Amino acid sequence: MRASYCENTTDREFCRLIEHELYHIGVERDEDGEPIYSDHTGLPKHYLAGHDVEVFFGETKRWGADESVKRLLEIAKNAPFVSETNIAACCGNCVIG
Ligand SMILES: [Zn+2]
Incomplete structure (x- = not known):
């Protein structure tokens, strides 16, 4: 993670980045x-x-969605667990748990 990015990002983007890195x-x-x-x-x-999903747009366009892309589409249909208000108040992981 670049410090300059973290310094100049929104709370939402910062929390998302931290969670992303933890998933690694x-x-x-x-x-x-x-x-x-x-x-x-x-x-x-x-x-x-x-x-979880590593694919090229063109690959999906030509060959269709594989299982990981299908799962991502299902997840993306739902509203996120964490709203802007939640992020301002506390860590989003508390809301998910
Ligand atoms: Zn990554």
Whole structure:
């Protein structure tokens, strides 16, 4: 994250950016879905998680929406959990939980 961006952005954009970056923190899991712990630290191992949807507009235009794009379309139909008022009052994650 660039400090200059954070300094000059709206509260909404800043909160969205923070949440975006937190989603990039993935926990490594075994084939049963259990977290993998480091032998060194005893803490869960992490990796840089990719985005839920990574596709080109032209790809979707030519070949149609894949499952991740279809899911995104369903999610986008609903109003966001967090309004401008919520952001001004507190962290949006409190509202979601
Ligand atoms: Zn990202």
